[in-house]
Amino acid sequence: MASPSAGCLVCAEPAVEDFLDLGSTALANKFPSAEDLGRPEPRFSLRVGFCHGCGHVQLVERVPPEAMFTDYLYVSSASDTLRAHFDDLATTLTARHGLAGGGFVIDIGCNDASLLCAFRDRGAATLGVDPAENLAEFSRGAGIERYQGFFGADTAPEIVDRRGRAALITATNTFPHIPDLQGFVAGLDTALAPGGAFVLEAHYLVDLLDQLAFDTVYHEHVSYWALGPMMRLFSDHGMEVVRAERLPIHHGQLRATVMRQGEGEVDDTVAEVLAVERGLGIDRLETWRAFAARVDRLKTEVVDCLRGLKAGGRRLAGYGAPAKGSTLLEHFGIGPDLLDFIADRSPLKQGRYTPGSHIPIVAPGRLLEDPSPDHVLLLAWNFEDEILAQQAEFRRRGGKFILPVPEVRIV
Ligand SMILES: [Zn+2]
Numbered sequence: 001m002a003s004p005s006a007g008c009l010v011c012a013e014p015a016v017e018d019f020l021d022l023g024s025t026a027l028a029n030k031f032p033s034a035e036d037l038g039r040p041e042p043r044f045s046l047r048v049g050f051c052h053g054c055g056h057v058q059l060v061e062r063v064p065p066e067a068m069f070t071d072y073l074y075v076s077s078a079s080d081t082l083r084a085h086f087d088d089l090a091t092t093l094t095a096r097h098g099l100a101g102g103g104f105v106i107d108i109g110c111n112d113a114s115l116l117c118a119f120r121d122r123g124a125a126t127l128g129v130d131p132a133e134n135l136a137e138f139s140r141g142a143g144i145e146r147y148q149g150f151f152g153a154d155t156a157p158e159i160v161d162r163r164g165r166a167a168l169i170t171a172t173n174t175f176p177h178i179p180d181l182q183g184f185v186a187g188l189d190t191a192l193a194p195g196g197a198f199v200l201e202a203h204y205l206v207d208l209l210d211q212l213a214f215d216t217v218y219h220e221h222v223s224y225w226a227l228g229p230m231m232r233l234f235s236d237h238g239m240e241v242v243r244a245e246r247l248p249i250h251h252g253q254l255r256a257t258v259m260r261q262g263e264g265e266v267d268d269t270v271a272e273v274l275a276v277e278r279g280l281g282i283d284r285l286e287t288w289r290a291f292a293a294r295v296d297r298l299k300t301e302v303v304d305c306l307r308g309l310k311a312g313g314r315r316l317a318g319y320g321a322p323a324k325g326s327t328l329l330e331h332f333g334i335g336p337d338l339l340d341f342i343a344d345r346s347p348l349k350q351g352r353y354t355p356g357s358h359i360p361i362v363a364p365g366r367l368l369e370d371p372s373p374d375h376v377l378l379l380a381w382n383f384e385d386e387i388l389a390q391q392a393e394f395r396r397r398g399g400k401f402i403l404p405v406p407e408v409r410i411v
Helices: 080-096 114-121 133-142 156-163 181-191 205-210 227-235 269-280 285-311 323-332 364-368 381-390 392-396
Strands: 016-026 043-051 057-059 104-108 125-130 146-148 166-172 192-203 239-247 253-260 316-319 375-378 400-403
Touching: 016 285, 016 323, 043 285, 080 114, 080 166, 080 381, 104 114, 104 156, 114 125, 114 133, 125 133, 125 156, 133 146, 146 156, 156 181, 166 181, 181 192, 181 227, 181 239, 192 205, 192 239, 205 269, 227 239, 227 253, 227 269, 239 269, 285 316, 285 323, 316 364, 364 392, 375 381, 381 392, 381 400
Parallel strands: 104 125, 104 166, 125 146, 166 192, 316 375, 375 400
Antiparallel strands: 016 043, 043 057, 192 253, 239 253
């Protein structure tokens, strides 16, 4: 059911060459219920390729977005780290873009409206855009107006008719999801007021390479962004990246500020970030072939570690059921034979099973109940500090966490 690529998403070059094949996997955010386990689970090819035209790293085959985003179980406010991040982001952008006096902000992929609440609390007018039907109640509950649908060239005019043009458009963790990049950027040009800015935050290819974060790869993420190909995309539409910032959140993100060409000053950060990318060779296919070989070695290391502990009589479980965990479990072939359960704080996931690997998901309190696990595989490894602090009691009683990426570490 996945559609083969019709060439590069950024530059339309037909030569997009595979370097990482993660096999055929279930959708990483479709957590089946007990009844669903009796039904066939759709699986789709998961392969990553490199564009010989512009260097953009992307999925080679893509699943239609409607299959992934209309019923969506990822909720931003489930993480303390993310809530604090959105508060900081709203403070920074309200000051930079002068929004405190009622300036209009659109957030694309607004999820549970956490970021827009932070903007509203600082004086901005807001609109959320998101296709997820099941998340509408969060915006309603928060009193944030929401446009239910995908953002693009076809929907931007309707949004402008309803609310006017925006001084600021944000997209946090949404930009890697967009297959029709040309339509998306055309929509930005329609919806941005003169002198307005688009600010995106996305997982960053340099950090993905550094941290061997292959589990960032799942069907929702059609693009893996570096600044180079991003500059090419916007320049093809008369826009430019005026500022590039690296952020520590998740496993490392890139924040880019984009304006129409000539409406803003391009600052030094753009050249600095580009120089780092060139130095690391992320614009060369050999770099990505070496990355895939490291993923193969990590798989052996993690599976050997878990099997060794199990053979020694240890009880094993997992912590965190993020989408990245779905990729890791499936690619490494880890199932209920190795992990008794997975603990996760999100009530939307508790009582369900991990996609493809079918490990039951329970509330974190289970870690302290008898028989409690000896070792817990930390699938949400990018939130290590936050989760270790939350689970201090489990560790005080002798419980250990296994960090699986970028190398096996037991803490
Ligand atoms: Zn390309």
